[in-house]
Amino acid sequence: MDYFKRIQGAIQFIEDRLQEELDITVIASAACFSAFHFQRLFQAISGFSVHQYIRRRRLSEAAVLLKETSRSVLDIAVAFQYGSQEAFTRAFESQFGITPAKYQKESVPLRLQCKVNFLDYQQHAKGELNMNRPEIIDLDAIRIIGYEYRTTLQEEQYFEEIPRCYREFGSNGLYLKIPGRAAPEMAYGIACKFQDDGRFSFLVGEEVHEFTDDLEPGFVCYDIPKGKYAAFRVDGSAQDTRKYIYGTWLPNSNYDRREGPDFEVTDVLKSSYPDAISMIIYIPIE
Structure with missing residues (x-):
């Protein structure tokens, strides 16, 4: 570890x-x-x-x-x-x-x-370890219908592209095309379908009561699997929190990242993008 x-x-x-x-x-x-x-x-x-x-x-x-x-x-x-x-x-x-x-x-x-x-980075990271300690929780499976975007780790493109995904999802009213919305005030962002070259999918969507095959182009059904997660409340920018999770907390923790998606939940009613975001980022751990 x-x-x-x-x-x-x-x-x-x-x-x-x-x-x-x-x-x-x-x-x-x-x-x-x-x-x-x-x-x-x-x-x-x-x-x-x-x-x-x-x-x-x-x-x-x-x-x-x-x-x-x-x-x-x-x-x-x-x-x-x-x-x-x-x-x-x-x-x-x-x-x-x-x-x-x-x-x-x-x-x-x-x-x-x-x-x-x-090993030099390790010494520096230990000094930042208490910045944002997560809550360790067990979650049941969550049904999501979302619009699928593609992005990549290369050149940190995803730091620029993920906020753009949210903006397009909201400004184009794509959330209104999700059938059976269970919690319209909560927006989900899910990083999944990871590939060896650094590309991955980012779904922006909402929780639903049931899945359906009657979806418009670009929308997919996705089951967030049940299990243990580390939940990080975003304090500042989501990008800085993501860097902290993988650059500081996880390498110094007693946990391994298990298979599964990272996902984040934004309370839309309590958020004013980009200055004040009420968001929690979850990563699967064991």
């Missing part, structure tokens, strides 16, 4: 294979995580994605070789899994603001990405 040591093991796995093809599923397996959960934890703790880290490390090690060896730019590009010298040059210049050919000839200091140590 030591999340930080497990992720650090994956860091070493990456470090040993910077000049090899790297698959996110294999990297996550080295840390005994699913690919999606590994990426979510990594990003919440460090502030950057696994793919960003690998790219920065490869470019940093390539920069070292450009200075310390006589190898050509093309040779180094291929060694670090770039398909062409042009692709490598674009990535290098985007990262460092100078082309590899020019850097090889000139004395220019670069900010290189060193091997990250997640």
Whole structure:
């Protein structure tokens, strides 16, 4: 259950294979995580994605070789899994603001990405652990009908896209198209259908008395499974709370995240978006 040591093991796995093809599923397996959960934890703790880290490390090690060896730019590009010298040059210049050919000839200091140590993050996270302690509760299954959106962890797109999903759901009156609404004042947001590449579905909807097949396009039925959940009351922004859950609380808790969706419940009548939101975020635990 030591999340930080497990992720650090994956860091070493990456470090040993910077000049090899790297698959996110294999990297996550080295840390005994699913690919999606590994990426979510990594990003919440460090502030950057696994793919960003690998790219920065490869470019940093390539920069070292450009200075310390006589190898050509093309040779180094291929060694670090770039398909062409042009692709490598674009990535290098985007990262460092100078082309590899020019850097090889000139004395220019670069900010290189060193091997990250997640055990350092652990010490920092412990100081923030008491910020938002959850309530641990057991829930019965909840029937939801919602509109399905697609988003991704990559580049933290979901932080921008999830609020937009809520806005579209409300402004387009999609909630009025849900049959048999059981609690119209409560809006549900459900993260589910996780994929290895970081993509997932986000459903915005409401609890219903019964499921029906008579739904308009884009709407789906979803059963939130019964079980144990950690419930976090949002104090501030929902994005900051999500980062706290996966970047601080869960890695330092005595719980593992079990299979199932994350979901959040907003009391619409008590909320004024985006300044004052009455929301609770639930994650499945064991």
